[in-house]
Amino acid sequence: MGDLIGIGLLILISALFAMSEIAIAASRKIKLRVMADEGNAKAAAVLxxxxxxxxxxxxxxxxxxxxxxxxxxVGEQALSPYVESVLVMVYQGPLLAQISFLISFFTITSLFILFADLMPKRLAMIMPEAVAVRLVTxxxxxxxxxxxxxxxxNGLTNVILRIFKVPAEREDIVTTEDIxxxxxxxxxxxxxxxxxYDLIGNVFDLEARFxxxxxSPRDQIVYFDINEASADIASKIIEHPHNHFLVCNGNxxxxxxxxxxxxxxxQVLKGDAAKINSEMLEKDIFYLPETLSLSEALNAFKAAAKPFAVVVNEYALVVGIVTVKDLMKGFMGDLITHTGDELIIERDENSWLVDGLTPVVDLAKVLEIDEFPDQMHYETVAGYLIYSMKRIPKRAEYIQYAGFKFEVVDVEGIRVEQLLVSKVTSLAANNNDAQ
Incomplete structure (x- = not known):
């Protein structure tokens, strides 16, 4: 009877060690750090x-x-007499001792596998942090x-690892993929x-988007000429109620x-004619290069404390204008702003009307595409078509990619205004040939 109690104790002790092994290995560092910051000393010990x-x-x-x-x-000696005493009731042959040994061996092995290995490890995998903090001491x-x-x-293991040039300690780095x-x-x-979920995902796009x-691209900028007529100035303010307007000399x-x-x-409220004079003119213009990422642009706005910036290219030509609100909307979307001019309009479950200026990262999320080909060469859906066709597309032209058809439905001059994106019945994935 004492041997059977000993077997039970050995199984219990083995279960504790098996649980602690899996629990400490599987415990998530982030959760343990939160517990440690809340004052849990055992969580700090596990870390x-x-x-x-x-x-x-x-x-x-x-x-x-x-x-x-x-x-x-111990197990074979503990169970064999009991097994043999039961087995002798049905068998008294010369192999009685051997059969009793095999049954005892199988029973002990099964008990250790089930109660000292599988079940403890399953429990430890289900709640690793809870088990780890209880057993770490x-x-x-x-x-x-x-x-x-x-x-x-441990020393012998480290020597062997060094011989084979394998790191002796684990280096834990939380990557973007992990998050x-x-x-x-x-x-x-x-x-x-x-x-x-959408907000956190957009934050990771700050470095990838420019x-x-x-x-607002160049052709959408509303500006005043220094010699603009009073009626034109008043008309522009009424039609485009912006807070700030650029002032130029000709272009x-x-x-x-x-x-x-x-x-x-x-001036207008005082009864004077609307005009631009030197007193109201702010000559300190905040410029940003178009190659900046959204993250870099946010930092630049923070340092400059300006409401808007003029975006220029490498030739010092104006290509657009951007405000802090534009940047925030770039990764927060409709959480902070909402406009009636939606860039992506779902017509039905298989087709979408898409503005040419829609960022490709936004369209990729809607279409559930990992990314567009050579995405570093363009920012917008119109840019994707131009890059793929190697020319300015015409109305009704289309390309196919990842099972979707991207068809041009409206072109204004050399600008692709709108596209119709639809699922194709026969998937022509990765086919970028212009039709």
Missing amino acids: KLQEQPGAFFAMIQIALNAIAILGGI LMRWVTFALTPLVVFF VAMMDAGAEYGSLQQQE LSSVM LDKLIGSVESKDILR
């Missing part, structure tokens, strides 16, 4: 153990192997008690709301400064 796991795993293997050997020795004391053996085997995977899991299980994807590439619409409105 420290994960940083230098060599001694811990050496102890685990020493303990598990010792228990397995001891269990095999016990495991540290056992490691200390087995210090001589731990130092020997995206956590976001996907959170969205799938409902712990992350759709708006939160000013050209959010700015946009000869900028003089900017003016606030409220200064002109004061």
Whole structure:
């Protein structure tokens, strides 16, 4: 009877070691850091153990192997007499002892596999952090008690790893892919709301997207000429109620400064004619190169404290204008602003009307495409067509990619105004030939 109790204790001890091994290895660092920041000293101990796991795993293997050997020795002696006493009722042949041994061996092995290995490890995988913080203190004391053996085997392992030029310690770096995977899991299980998921995803696009994807392009800039007639100035303010207007001398590439619409409105309210004078003219214009990413542009706005910036290309020509609101909308979307001019309009479940200025990253999310080909060479859907066709597309021309047809439905001069994107019945994925 004492041997059977011994077997039960060995199974229990083996289960504890198996649980601690899996729990400490599977515990998520991010969750442990949160627990440690909240004052959980055991969570901090688990983190420290994960940083230098060599001694811990050496102890685990020493303990598990010792228990397995001891269990095999004790188990056969403990169960064989009982098995033989039962078996003798149906069989008294010469192989009685051998059959009793095999049944005892199979029973002990099954008990160890089920209760000392599989079930404890399954439990540890289900709630690794909870198990780890409960067992970490016990495991540290056992490691200390087995210090001589731990130092020997751990040192020998490190020598072998160095011979084969394998890192002796794990380097944990949380990558963008890791965070995206956590976001996907959170969205799938409902712990992350759709708006939160979209917002976090857009933040990761800040380095990948450039000013050209959010700015108002050159042909949409409303500006004043320094010699503009009063009636024209008033008409532009009424039709385009912006806070600031650029002022130039002839064309946009000869900028003089900017003016606030409220200064002109004061003139009108006083009964004077609307005109631009030197007192209201702000000559300090904030310029940004079009090659800046959205992240770099946000930092530039933060340092300059300006409401808008003129975007220029490498030849110092004006290509657009961008405001802080444009930048924020670039990654926050309708969470902070909403306009009636939607860039992507869903016609039905298989087709969309898309503005030519739509950023390709936004369309890729709607169509659930990983990315467009050679995406670093363009920012907008119109740019994608021009890059793929190597020319300005004409109305009704189209290309196919990833099972979608991108057809030009409206062209204004050399600008692609609108496209019709639709799913094709026969998937022509990765086919970029112009039709």
